[in-house]
Amino acid sequence: MASRVLTRPPALRSPAFRSIGRSVLLTLPMALWALLMFTPSFRQPGRNLHIGALLVILFMTALFFLMMRTGKTYRWRRYFFVALGLLFPVGFIASLVAVRGTMSIPIERMVSGDTPFCYMVIPMLILPAAVTRTIIFPGSILPTASNPHSIAIMIGLWLALTLVVGKAWCSYVCFFGGIEEGFAALPKRMKIRKLDPRLRLVPWAILLFVVVLSAALFEPVYCMWLCPFKTVTEYPAVHSVTTAIQMGIFITLFAGLVVVLPYLTKKRTQCAFFCPFGAFQSLFNKINLFEIRFDREKCVDCTLCQTSCPTMALSAESIREGKTLLNCMKCGACVDSCKKSAAVWHLKGTKVALKPERARLLFLYGAWAMATMFGGSILANSISTIIGFLPLR
Ligand code: SF4
Numbered sequence: 001m002a003s004r005v006l007t008r009p010p011a012l013r014s015p016a017f018r019s020i021g022r023s024v025l026l027t028l029p030m031a032l033w034a035l036l037m038f039t040p041s042f043r044q045p046g047r048n049l050h051i052g053a054l055l056v057i058l059f060m061t062a063l064f065f066l067m068m069r070t071g072k073t074y075r076w077r078r079y080f081f082v083a084l085g086l087l088f089p090v091g092f093i094a095s096l097v098a099v100r101g102t103m104s105i106p107i108e109r110m111v112s113g114d115t116p117f118c119y120m121v122i123p124m125l126i127l128p129a130a131v132t133r134t135i136i137f138p139g140s141i142l143p144t145a146s147n148p149h150s151i152a153i154m155i156g157l158w159l160a161l162t163l164v165v166g167k168a169w170c171s172y173v174c175f176f177g178g179i180e181e182g183f184a185a186l187p188k189r190m191k192i193r194k195l196d197p198r199l200r201l202v203p204w205a206i207l208l209f210v211v212v213l214s215a216a217l218f219e220p221v222y223c224m225w226l227c228p229f230k231t232v233t234e235y236p237a238v239h240s241v242t243t244a245i246q247m248g249i250f251i252t253l254f255a256g257l258v259v260v261l262p263y264l265t266k267k268r269t270q271c272a273f274f275c276p277f278g279a280f281q282s283l284f285n286k287i288n289l290f291e292i293r294f295d296r297e298k299c300v301d302c303t304l305c306q307t308s309c310p311t312m313a314l315s316a317e318s319i320r321e322g323k324t325l326l327n328c329m330k331c332g333a334c335v336d337s338c339k340k341s342a343a344v345w346h347l348k349g350t351k352v353a354l355k356p357e358r359a360r361l362l363f364l365y366g367a368w369a370m371a372t373m374f375g376g377s378i379l380a381n382s383i384s385t386i387i388g389f390l391p392l393r
């Protein structure tokens with residue numbers, strides 16, 4: 001009787017459910033990584049910074065432990081990702097207001113180097129840089145006396161991490177995606193269920209359009225005209241009809257693709273149907289080691305995984321073929337939702353479904369290290385900024 005009370009029925013457990021001791025052991029490397037990442041913050045003066053760093057170390061370590069203990073990925077990753085999406089704009093806007101007194105910036109200053117580096121611009125840099133050796137959107141990535149290698153470091157880091165985890169960048173680092181995921185998580189059920197699968201092609205068309213046009217015009221067309229996230233970061237000062245139109249486009253895209261449609265569809269609609277950077281990242285899925293596969297011997301074609309996928313990276317045909325589509329961002333929702341354990345993490349070059357937990361663990365070490373390094377430091381800074389605004393003594 002006692003064991004019936006104390007032990008969860010095996011059927012409710014994920015096949016990857018682990019003991020506390022083993023989960024702690026597997027979490028240890030990530031806890032040490034988080035400590036290493038935030039040691040410099042503790043060396044700097046500032047109580048708020050220390051609190052932010054400490055909270056993030058605990059948060060990231062606890063979530064990783066839960067991923068190990070339960071065998072679920074998406075469920076725990078989501079807490080981090082939504083926190084990142086919600087807190088990043090708060091911290092960013094607060095520091096803009098503290099430094100400049102406003103979120104707006106003249107568009108000329110934006111293009112000529114007075115904004116922080118944004119990875120969204122990377123696909124637009126490539127052609128002009130290759131042909132003319134000119135960086136068309138310098139921002140603060142221009143080498144400076146204090147940081148002479150900033151371009152190389154930022155782009156080098158992005159490339160190294162992308163090669164390891166592919167499009168997982170979009171589900172473990174991109175704070176913009178976290179905002180959408182937050183709105184998609186709000187309703188219990190989808191209010192719109194049917195979405196045209198051809199919408200998946202739109203990000204590719206936008207990618208082609210902005211890359212070619214940016215090279216032709218020598219300016220970052222997406223940043224100037226199409227980025228929904230200008231609305232929650234810094235926007236061009238409105239002083240003419242042109243800037244008013246730009247601002248109108250940013251706000252409309254943000255409201256539609258980041259707030260309303262995610263709420264109605266429970267999908268990340270900006271990522272799935274619009275973002276050219278996401279399409280660009282998909283290309284790296286071809287050459288990195290980790291992927292999701294489907295064990296056809298266990299799969300009963302129930303399509304639960306397809307419904308749970310936030311970016312429509314699954315189709316009935318792809319599941320039948322045992323694969324995801326190219327735009328999979330390795331969030332793990334499909335694996336978490338499959339009741340037959342047919343959706344599995346896979347290390348390329350090994351037999352499918354042979355050791356899926358080992359593949360998941362290896363992938364998560366890379367992805368969580370990346371999330372802690374980029375997202376964790378953004379979270380810590382945002383938390384310390386927010387604490388600074390609280391009426392605490
Ligand atoms: S949820 Fe699992 S069983 Fe259902 S279709 Fe997807 S992989 Fe197959």
Ligand code: SF4
Nearest residue numbers: 309328329331332334
């Ligand atoms: S296929 Fe699975 S892992 Fe890939 S984006 Fe969809 S739910 Fe996430």
